[in-house]
Amino acid sequence: MFPVMKAASYVLMHTPDMVLNNGTTQTTEKVVNPDSEYLKQVNENLRPYDEVVSYPPNQCYIGNITPEELAEYAEPWYDKAVEGASAKGKKGEIFEEDVFVALMKVADAFDLVQLEKDFTEAVRPKLEAYTGLNEKARNLPEGTDHDKIVNEIEKRGAEELLYKGEVVGCVKRAHDIDPNLNAHVMFENLVAKASGMMALERMLVLQNIDPKSIDYVIECSEEACGDMNQRGGGNFAKALAEMTDCVNATGSDTRGFCAAPAHALIEAAALVQAGVYKNVVIVAGGASAKLGMNVKDHVKKGMPILEDCVAGFAVLVSENDGEHPILRTDLVGGHTVGTGSAPQNVMGSLISKALDKGGLSITDVDKYS
Numbered sequence: 001m002f003p004v005m006k007a008a009s010y011v012l013m014h015t016p017d018m019v020l021n022n023g024t025t026q027t028t029e030k031v032v033n034p035d036s037e038y039l040k041q042v043n044e045n046l047r048p049y050d051e052v053v054s055y056p057p058n059q060c061y062i063g064n065i066t067p068e069e070l071a072e073y074a075e076p077w078y079d080k081a082v083e084g085a086s087a088k089g090k091k092g093e094i095f096e097e098d099v100f101v102a103l104m105k106v107a108d109a110f111d112l113v114q115l116e117k118d119f120t121e122a123v124r125p126k127l128e129a130y131t132g133l134n135e136k137a138r139n140l141p142e143g144t145d146h147d148k149i150v151n152e153i154e155k156r157g158a159e160e161l162l163y164k165g166e167v168v169g170c171v172k173r174a175h176d177i178d179p180n181l182n183a184h185v186m187f188e189n190l191v192a193k194a195s196g197m198m199a200l201e202r203m204l205v206l207q208n209i210d211p212k213s214i215d216y217v218i219e220c221s222e223e224a225c226g227d228m229n230q231r232g233g234g235n236f237a238k239a240l241a242e243m244t245d246c247v248n249a250t251g252s253d254t255r256g257f258c259a260a261p262a263h264a265l266i267e268a269a270a271l272v273q274a275g276v277y278k279n280v281v282i283v284a285g286g287a288s289a290k291l292g293m294n295v296k297d298h299v300k301k302g303m304p305i306l307e308d309c310v311a312g313f314a315v316l317v318s319e320n321d322g323e324h325p326i327l328r329t330d331l332v333g334g335h336t337v338g339t340g341s342a343p344q345n346v347m348g349s350l351i352s353k354a355l356d357k358g359g360l361s362i363t364d365v366d367k368y369s
Contacts, residue, residue: 003272004324006279006316009203010061010092013100013195013310015291016046017162022187023291023307038299042292047304053094054081058309062089078304092202092313098123098163100194100310104171106137107194107243112186114152115161115169117143132201132211134245144169159183178228188288191310192223193236196285197243199312203281204244209316215277217241217251218268220260221284224253240283249281259335260284261313268317269327280317286310331358 020026020042029036052058059082060070073080087094095103102123105113120143127138149170152158161169171190175181196219204211217237225234237251254264261284268280292307299305320326333354339345355362 001273001320002326002329003269003317004320004326006318006321006324007203007207007209008091008315009199009206009313010063010089011195011199011202011312012052012058012061012092012094013097013103013198013286013312014049014052014094014308015097015100015288015310016308017097017165018191018288018310019046019292019295019305019308021160021162022191022288023293023295024289025293025295038296041299042295042305045295045299045303045305047306047308049096051081051304052309053087054083054085055306056080056082058094059085059089061092061311062094063091064089076303078306091206092199094309095198098168099126101161101163101169102127102140103194103198104161104190105140105169106133107190107197107239109239110174112172112174113161113169113190114144114149114158114172115140116146116149116167119143119163119168130198130201130205132205132244133197134243137243157183159187175227180227180231188223189225191288192221192285193239193243194285195310195312196221196236196240196283196314199285199314200240200244200246200281200283203314203316207316211244211246212248214241214246214249214279214281214316216268216271216280217246217249218264218280218282219251219253219284220255220264220282222255222257222260222287222290223285224255236285237283246281251281265315265317265327266329266332268315269329272317272319273329278319281314282317283312283314285312328358331355331360 029039056070056073056077059065060067105115120140124140152170152172153160158170158172160167171183171187173183174186219237219240224232225236226232236253241249241251254260256263264282268282271277271280288310292305294307295305331354333350335346335349339349
């Protein structure tokens, strides 16, 4: 029998400070054109948290309105708001930046993240609500003196952690000479881990799933962790399972740029249908490097910066229960090596060939994503 998609969750981390300081479009501009007029306009075009929450596509993402309801809003959507919008959704949540910075500390297993004392005490109560994290993860350690954090940044190359434009912490390097473990890479790794962790946590809690029932985790973000001996050879999947008490799960990472989730979905479905595992989770955190990737066009057109959030998602693929949507493993398409890059060939390889297997035409399908 075909496997089913049993549950899903979606999270957004509002990270306006990271847009300017960690998105590669902006960090590159600082190097090649530090006096750029565009850089001066970035902060002016950033959205406050309440606008991010009420933005219709974001409300759709976390499950508070349906795609059909979203379509009822006239485009463009950036100047529209969902009345009475909530940061907590049926399928996920939109987090403020201070909470996300604290979650990076929660995700830190090697004491690389230092948070300032006052900031730590201010954000500590906000973490108590997330019951899907193990108790150790929810208990922030004592904060660090501000001067020590500044010293790590100025003297030892640590990466800044900012909130509302102020330094509230840093991410230290994990090795003195390994370029794969410098502070910048550690920052990106922890962003991916923390956002993926909360996507998995929200799915388990909101969908009332026993973490002990999860057999296998496939992590499919655009990040990679590892060291000089095995670049990209690390394992986000088992790290996320550990943080969310999926104690019976093993797992591995799948990479394929932005297409990795599609590959992971096929892998999960195949594992379940073959009977290797009963419950497989696909999960991905976000990439801080992609923040504000298209900001230049937004600023040029007088739009707010829309790429101001780190995203994460999780999906549970399970044995067929006769209730949830099935995954048709017999109708799988793919962009093969021989397809080439012509749009018509790509669409044919991804869609038409798969439909042909089932004797279906393009018009037989009601919705495409």
